[in-house]
Amino acid sequence: MRSLAVRTVSALREHWVRHPRWSLAAKGALAAALAWLVGLVAPAPFSEYPYYAPLGAVVATSTTAVRSVRESVQVVGALLLGAVIARGVDAVVASSVLSVALVVALALLCAGWRVFGEVGSWVVTSALFVLVIGGSDPLEYVTVYAGLVVTGAAIGVAVNLLLPALPLTPTELALDRLRDVLLDQVSLLALRLEREGPLLAQEWQQRRREVTPTIDRARDAVGSAREAVRANVRAPRYDAWTTAQARRADRLGTAADVVDDIVRLLAEWEREDRQDVALGPRLRPVLVAALRAYADGLRSDVAGGSGTPDDEDAAAARAAAARCDAAVGELAAAVREHRRTSGLDDFVAGAVVVTLWRGVSALAGAEAQG
Secondary structure (H helix, E strand, C coil), X not given: CHHHHHHHHHHHHHHHHHCHHHHHHHHHHHHHHHHHHHHHHCCCCHHHCCCHHHHHHHHHCCCCHHHHHHHHHHHHHHHHHHHHHHHHHHHHCCCCHHHHHHHHHHHHHHHCCHHHHHHXXXXXXXXXXXHHHCCCCHHHHHHHXXXXXXXXXXXXXXXXXXXXXXXXXXXXXXHHHHHHHHHHHHHHHHHHHHHHCCECHHHHHHHHHHHHHHHHHHHHHHHHHHHHHCCCCCHHHHHHHHHHHHHHHHHHHHHHHHHHHHHXXXXXXXXXXXXXXXXXXXXXXXXXXXHHHHHHHHHCCCCCCCCCCCHHXXXXXXXXXXXXXXXXXXXXXXXXXXXXXXXXXXXXXXXXHHHHHHHHHHHHHHHHHC
């Protein structure tokens, strides 16, 4: 029974760290509940509208402490501007279809201001709230509305600062997915060149597009993790992991660029409908060997349980980086020899070599840090 309980707790904890949305939901619920209580015990007329305090708390709840502060300021600014627009229009135009249209038009114009980022729609929401609900006593309503929203936002920010997220595990998983997608792309490219020769350009352009969402998700995850470290009381305990993860993210970011450039070059210049292909039957097998060595290097890029590879993984990464270095060196020598004997410029083949050297350099950096 105890073993089952331990396994259950362990599974729940793993699910929790893998999916930061659960933490966000819990913090949002806590902040909203605290804000509701504050709204209830506030003096009149604030206590007559306690639901505006949780609204402020919810808009302040975000995935990181820094983002919470930034978005709170943006949303509160948008809410206050919407209130000002509604009261200004109400002062000069009697309540009617015209006033609603004018308020919405002005609010939509202001909602597009860059200062509000992605929360500009709150200008419109606030303006309509104040115009429709606050008509009987506009000054009192705006005061209560603004005061409770700001109070709730302050509570939401405080909860985020006291219970900050540090999504290192989800970011590591996103980087793992990126590595696997790049590894599949390189391995399949090598197999395709070996078995069938020149590429079908349309097929590989489509494959380039299919990789893009994975790259974007990984970059978003890395950006969130880096932002989460700032103003985070938990961050110093994970310095080694955050440092290793930043290096790995840079490494895989370079790999993503390398793979995309190679696929783009080969889909354009080593394709079936060209007579003057970039590589041809002499250079293609050497490139295949280099691509497979690079795929082995990508395969050896693992994070480890705490974000840092163990000794065995580090040794495997060093060996893979050395093999990749040797294979790309052989490709470079083959290109030079082909240029000498054929009299061709081999510009594209040289570009492929330079691109692969970038990937090798990133792998060698990982090996040195390991």
